[in-house]
Amino acid sequence: MTSHLAVMALFAGLVSIVFATLLRTGGRDQLRLGWRLFAALVVGAYLVGWLMFLAFR
Amino acid sequence: MTTSSSSAAPRDRRTVTDDETRRGGAWVVVVAWFIPGGGHLVQGQVGRGLVFFCTLALMFALGCGFSGRIFPFQLSDPLIFLAALAQWGLGLPRLLAAMFGWGAGTVTATTYEYGNTFLITSGLLNTLVLLDAYDVAMGRRSR
Numbered sequence: 001m002t003s004h005l006a007v008m009a010l011f012a013g014l015v016s017i018v019f020a021t022l023l024r025t026g027g028r029d030q031l032r033l034g035w036r037l038f039a040a041l042v043v044g045a046y047l048v049g050w051l052m053f054l055a056f057r
Numbered sequence: 058m059t060t061s062s063s064s065a066a067p068r069d070r071r072t073v074t075d076d077e078t079r080r081g082g083a084w085v086v087v088v089a090w091f092i093p094g095g096g097h098l099v100q101g102q103v104g105r106g107l108v109f110f111c112t113l114a115l116m117f118a119l120g121c122g123f124s125g126r127i128f129p130f131q132l133s134d135p136l137i138f139l140a141a142l143a144q145w146g147l148g149l150p151r152l153l154a155a156m157f158g159w160g161a162g163t164v165t166a167t168t169y170e171y172g173n174t175f176l177i178t179s180g181l182l183n184t185l186v187l188l189d190a191y192d193v194a195m196g197r198r199s200r
Contacts (some may be wrong), residue, residue: 021108
C-alpha cells in the first residue's frame with residue numbers, strides 16, 4: 001500500500017477507534033466521537049499538507 | 058471507649074481493602090502493558106478489551122508490514138531512545154518482534170516513516186489504554 005492518503009486514512013481510523021472507545025462508553029457516543037476524530041485528523045492533515053506546500057514551494 | 062473500638066474496626070477493614078485494590082491495580086497494569094486490552098479484559102470489559110487488542114495489534118502488525126523499524130535503546134540519539142521507549146509501551150508484540158526479528162526497518166521503502174509512525178503510536182496508545190485500565194481498577198472510572 002503506497003497511497004499516502006489511504007495510509008493516512010487508515011492511521012486516522014485506527015487512532016479514532018482507540019480514542020472513541022477510551023473516552024466514551026455508549027455505542028452511539030463512541031461512534032459519533034470516532035467519526036469526528038477521524039474527520040478532524042484527515043481534514044487537519046490535508047489542510048496542514050496544503051499549508052506546508054504553499055509556504056515552502 | 059466503646060466508640061473508639063467500634064471506629065477502629067472499619068478503618069482496619071478499609072486499609073486491607075485499599076491494599077488489595079492497589080495490588081489489583083498493579084496486576085492490571087502489568088497485564089494491560091503485556092497484552093493490549095488485557096487490563097480491560099481481566100476486569101470484565103470484554104468488548105472494550107477486544108477493540109483495544111484488535112486495533113493496537115493491527116497497528117503494530119501494519120507498522121512492521123510497512124517496513125517500520127523496531128528501535129533499540131540507544132542513548133547517543135535521544136529521538137531513537139524515545140522511539141524505543143514508546144514502542145516498548147506494547148509489551149507482548151514488542152517482545153515477539155525482538156524474538157523473531159520483525160521490524161528490521163527498510164529505510165529505502167516508501168512506507169518506512171509510516172511504519173515507524175504506526176509502531177510508535179501503537180505503543181503510546183497502549184500506554185493510555187493501560188492508564189485507563191488502572192483508573193478502572195482503582196475505581197476512578199465507571200466500568
